[in-house]
Amino acid sequence: MMVSRSQDSSGWVELNFGPQHPSTHGVLRLKAKLDGEIIREVEPIIGYLHRNAEKICELDYYCDALIYFDRMDYVSAMNMEVGVPGGSGEAPWCATPPERAQWIRVIMAELNRIASHLVWAGTFGLDLGMLTPPFFYCFIEREKILNIFAEACGSRQETNYMSIGGGVYQDFNDKIIYMIEEFLSSFPKRLEEIYNIFVKNDIFISRTKGVGVLKREVALDYGVTGPMLRASGVEYDVRKAEPYLVYDKLNFDIPVSFKGDTLARFLVRFEEMRQSVKILKQAIKKIPDGPYFNPKAKKSLMTRLRGGEGEVYARTESPKGEFGVYLVGDGGVKPYRVHVRSPPMFKNLSVLPVLAKDQMIADLIAISGSIDLVFGEVDR
Amino acid sequence: MMSLVQILEETKGKDGRRIIKVAKEHLLELMRELKSQGFNLSLITGVDRKDRLEVVYHLYSLEKNTYVVVKTETMDERVPSVTSLWSSANWDEREQYDMLGIVFEGGHPNLKRIFLPESWVGYPLRKNYDLSKVQYINMDEEGNDYATFDPNDGW
Numbered sequence: 001m002m003v004s005r006s007q008d009s010s011g012w013v014e015l016n017f018g019p020q021h022p023s024t025h026g027v028l029r030l031k032a033k034l035d036g037e038i039i040r041e042v043e044p045i046i047g048y049l050h051r052n053a054e055k056i057c058e059l060d061y062y063c064d065a066l067i068y069f070d071r072m073d074y075v076s077a078m079n080m081e082v083g084v085p086g087g088s089g090e091a092p093w094c095a096t097p098p099e100r101a102q103w104i105r106v107i108m109a110e111l112n113r114i115a116s117h118l119v120w121a122g123t124f125g126l127d128l129g130m131l132t133p134p135f136f137y138c139f140i141e142r143e144k145i146l147n148i149f150a151e152a153c154g155s156r157q158e159t160n161y162m163s164i165g166g167g168v169y170q171d172f173n174d175k176i177i178y179m180i181e182e183f184l185s186s187f188p189k190r191l192e193e194i195y196n197i198f199v200k201n202d203i204f205i206s207r208t209k210g211v212g213v214l215k216r217e218v219a220l221d222y223g224v225t226g227p228m229l230r231a232s233g234v235e236y237d238v239r240k241a242e243p244y245l246v247y248d249k250l251n252f253d254i255p256v257s258f259k260g261d262t263l264a265r266f267l268v269r270f271e272e273m274r275q276s277v278k279i280l281k282q283a284i285k286k287i288p289d290g291p292y293f294n295p296k297a298k299k300s301l302m303t304r305l306r307g308g309e310g311e312v313y314a315r316t317e318s319p320k321g322e323f324g325v326y327l328v329g330d331g332g333v334k335p336y337r338v339h340v341r342s343p344p345m346f347k348n349l350s351v352l353p354v355l356a357k358d359q360m361i362a363d364l365i366a367i368s369g370s371i372d373l374v375f376g377e378v379d380r
Numbered sequence: 381m382m383s384l385v386q387i388l389e390e391t392k393g394k395d396g397r398r399i400i401k402v403a404k405e406h407l408l409e410l411m412r413e414l415k416s417q418g419f420n421l422s423l424i425t426g427v428d429r430k431d432r433l434e435v436v437y438h439l440y441s442l443e444k445n446t447y448v449v450v451k452t453e454t455m456d457e458r459v460p461s462v463t464s465l466w467s468s469a470n471w472d473e474r475e476q477y478d479m480l481g482i483v484f485e486g487g488h489p490n491l492k493r494i495f496l497p498e499s500w501v502g503y504p505l506r507k508n509y510d511l512s513k514v515q516y517i518n519m520d521e522e523g524n525d526y527a528t529f530d531p532n533d534g535w
Contacts, residue, residue: 016523029523047495047525054479055504220420220442223468234442241445313397313423313438313449326425326436337505339425341438346471379495 012040015361019048023127023365026375030352030368034361042356042364044349049379057338063164065335070158072342073377075119076319078105078112078149080377081162082245083316083323098294101167102245103287107180108152108161108168109245110276110283114187115145116319117269120372121194124266127369128207134197141190148179167293180284188277195270208263212355212367215260222354223347226321227272228371231257231264238317249286252279262370269372272319315341320372321348342377349378399449404435407452408460411437414450415465418443424462424472426480428507433482435459457481461488479505497525510534 012033019029027048033041053072057065069084070077082105097105122138146156153161153169161169198204214224219232229236237254239247255271257264315324324341341347348371355367389401402410419439427434437450452459461484463469471494473484478493481503492498497517502509512534515527529535 050495052479052495052504058505221467223421223466236442311436313447322422324423324438326423326438328427337425337427339423341423346475347468350468350471 011035017364019045023369025123025369025373026378028349028368028373028375028378030364032356032361032364037361039356039359039361039364042353044352046349046375046379049375051380053380054338054340057335059334061333062335065338066162066164067158067160069340070160071376072340072380073116073318073320073323073374074157075374076112076116077157077159078108078161079116079316079318079323081159082109083314083318083325084162084164096294097167098291099246099288100171100290101292101294103283104168104172104292105162106245106247106250107280107283107287108149108159110279111145111148111180111183113319114273114276115142117273118142118145120269120319121198121266124369125198125204127365128204130197130201130204134194137190137194137197141187141194144179144183144187148176148183151176151179163293167291171292172287177284180280184277184280184284188274191270191273191277198266205263207363207366208266208370209261211262211363212359212370213259213261214351214355218351218354219260222351224321224351225347226317226319226372227265227268228321228348228351230255231268232260233258238315238322242315244314244316246283250279250282262366265370320374320377340377340380342380349373397447397449399451401451404452404454404459407450408462410450411462411465414439414448417441419448421462421466421468421472422447424469424476426476426482426505428480428505429453430507431455433457433480435476435482437462454482458483458485460484460486461491463488479503481506497527500527501529 012035015032015034017030017032018024019027029045029048031043031045032039053068056068060068066081066084069080073080118138118141122135125134125138149159149161150156152172153159163169214228214232216233219229219234224232225236233256235254235256238244240254252275255268255275257268311326311328313324313326315322317323322341326337326339326341327335328337330336352368352371356364359367391399400410419441421437422440423438425436425438427436432453432455434451434453439448439450440446441448459482461469461473463473463484464487470489473488474491474494476482477484477491478495484491493500496504500515502513513529514533515529517525517527519525
């Protein structure tokens with residue numbers, strides 16, 4: 001941190017926060033102007049993890065470009081893969097995944113949604129000074145999910161499990177089904193334990209209640225999506241609004257809160273985990289037999305998938321919000337232009353100056369933590 | 381419905397979404413009319429078409445649950461800014477300025493690069509961007525980044 005007296009006559013103190021700081025979840029730099037302990041202005045500066053994944057995608061073949069999506073939001077790689085055009089079967093030139101593969105994708109995406117929210121809850125507790133209990137309990141549960149991923153595709157985080165050609169890398173065997181069922185039987189009870197550690201803590205409630213209120217109109221004006229938008233009272237979820245894969249065959253609710261503060265964002269995320277468990281319990285029963293990979297697509301992958309001409313905008317609901325990929329093809333073997341609408345990025349982070357204005361400096365961490373930032377995706 | 385605005389072409393995309401093409405002089409009028417119908421801005425994308433730059437706007441409406449794609453083209457890298465209509469355009473336009481060098485004029489409060497330092501040479505997502513020219517990022521005493529390059533290093 002670096003502090004200096006402001007040059008203008010306001011007498012405000014300039015505080016430089018980050019980019020290397022444990023509670024920025026990566027490399028976020030904030031330039032704040034303080035009037036005593038009150039934040040008057042804050043400017044987020046990003047780009048410290050910028051790798052230009054969009055340019056790398058342009059230089060690579062369609063199927064090779066997929067692995068760079070894993071590395072965007074690296075705590076929910078499965079949701080990134082579902083979001084790739086073709087991943088949810090939206091791109092017209094991609095082979096549609098067979099029925100079984102679609103169910104497998106939904107199961108994996110929902111498991112990863114739980115894992116992503118658990119990482120968020122654990123590190124959010126750390127941000128607020130809850131050192132050991134929630135962090136380790138959250139990560140123990142997340143570890144079980146990562147073990148399921150390791151069993152299914154050999155990799156824990158950057159999974160590269162779903163193929164752009166339509167299908168998944170490997171079928172579910174009995175062991176994976178057993179692991180998921182075992183997780184589903186033990187997790188709901190553990191989730192309530194973790195939830196109680198948070199909400200029965202007076203310090204946690206007083207640090208989050210009424211802090212960083214995001215109004216509905218401001219959220220829509222800034223294009224905020226995901227749990228942040230739902231915590232501000234807008235019932236909007238891409239899984240319901242424009243169902244992809246087999247979400248229309250599943251029964252689940254969209255949690256909404258009307259408070260818009262940091263506590264509301266916390267409650268919405270925990271309710272989402274309960275809904276994900278509900279989805280998983282249905283999906284593991286309903287999953288049909290059949291091929292897990294489109295045989296036609298497998299052949300085309302061997303001989304470099306040739307994309308069609310035109311453009312497609314596929315959108316899915318990632319744990320952080322609406323994840324959209326705009327893909328322009330020129331008929332060649334490489335994409336012409338890829339643009340990623342990453343939710344925490346421009347949308348959810350750009351509202352931080354509004355949220356933090358006239359709040360206490362100590363609440364800045366609570367507010368930026370509640371956005372659920374992952375800088376692999378913000379900076380791409 | 382868009383009676384006042386001159387639309388060049390209205391088609392349906394492969395994914396079933398409406399695509400409206402408009403000249404950049406009429407962009408703001410069209411955007412204002414779409415905003416009054418309840419559309420919010422979702423995404424701004426620039427596409428380098430080699431001889432021209434294309435700017436694509438994705439708008440969605442929560443009430444109607446529909447997506448509309450608005451496209452405009454520019455030969456001189458200049459496009460009117462829509463920041464006055466939607467605050468979310470602020471960072472989107474900064475990103476497209478950073479990556480493709482599209483200048484959004486008229487009303488953008490702070491049009492500077494968002495990822496790369498101000499002194500970076502070239503726009504990475506342009507098709508003629510030379511990847512062999514290496515640039516280095518350094519930090520000054522204030523903590524701000526600046527880019528340098530070695531003239532012998534591919535330049």
